Amino acid sequence: xxxxYLYSDNPSxxxxxxxxxxxxxxxxxxxxxxxxxxxxxxxxxEETVELDSLVQKARVFDxxxxxxxxxxxxxxxxxxxxxxxxxxxxxxxxxxxxxxxPEELAKTGFHAVVTGRLLGxxxxxxxxxxxIISGVPSFISTSGVVEGPARPREYYFLxxxxxxxxxxxxxxxxxxxxxxxxxxxxxxxxxASAYVLQPLLHNFSGKEFCQNxxxxxxxxxxxxxxxxxxxxxxLCAECESExxxxxGG
Numbered sequence: 001x002x003x004x005y006l007y008s009d010n011p012s013x014x015x016x017x018x019x020x021x022x023x024x025x026x027x028x029x030x031x032x033x034x035x036x037x038x039x040x041x042x043x044x045x046e047e048t049v050e051l052d053s054l055v056q057k058a059r060v061f062d063x064x065x066x067x068x069x070x071x072x073x074x075x076x077x078x079x080x081x082x083x084x085x086x087x088x089x090x091x092x093x094x095x096x097x098x099x100x101x102p103e104e105l106a107k108t109g110f111h112a113v114v115t116g117r118l119l120g121x122x123x124x125x126x127x128x129x130x131x132i133i134s135g136v137p138s139f140i141s142t143s144g145v146v147e148g149p150a151r152p153r154e155y156y157f158l159x160x161x162x163x164x165x166x167x168x169x170x171x172x173x174x175x176x177x178x179x180x181x182x183x184x185x186x187x188x189x190x191x192a193s194a195y196v197l198q199p200l201l202h203n204f205s206g207k208e209f210c211q212n213x214x215x216x217x218x219x220x221x222x223x224x225x226x227x228x229x230x231x232x233x234x235l236c237a238e239c240e241s242e243x244x245x246x247x248g249g
Contacts, residue, residue: 001030002108002246004200007037009115012142014184015192020114023193027235028247037093037113037137041100051096058088060120063127081147086119086133094136110203111137114192118143131195134208138199142188145195149223151180180223187231194230197243204246212236 060083120127131144194216210217215236
């Protein structure tokens, strides 16, 4: 069987990794949850300091400029949440993972970190929050679920009015409660479970997303889609067959 190795990293308190494992196992996949990713690495004290330093260099301070990893960042337009360049974080984690566990190179398998960090990629002259960063390891960002897919258009119209008038944005969030995924949302476990399948399928077959708007492998751009598809949807017959093929190894 093709093994799936899961890790957590600064997880949301509402995330239940055992349920993520249960969902994937229910599809016939061989899944092992290895706990916190950095704990799994068993870093020495100086390695921990080095990793933390590198991750801080990957932090985005100006969403309109790509991270200059060779220099010291100077805050300009600080994102309201701590945002990190997803590809740099992936390179850093991969470097230490392969250094501490080189034997993993000889194994087949898929490695995914479900993280609470907000990750982004640079494109079209700015950073965009992402749910998924595919690669070794792949990342599923629960903060990306909150910040990436767009909320209802009306939300942004009203947000501009709230900002102009100095109103509390928490009041606006309350008005739209249930229409978007929020931090510490109890829906996050099921949604994250669905998103794990996307980089898994990409890793195995090169297929990134499903074009079927009812399949949980669909590329949702709106919060409403995330709730209707990743949370309430199911695998289409074609993707279910692909997952079974992966499970069969």
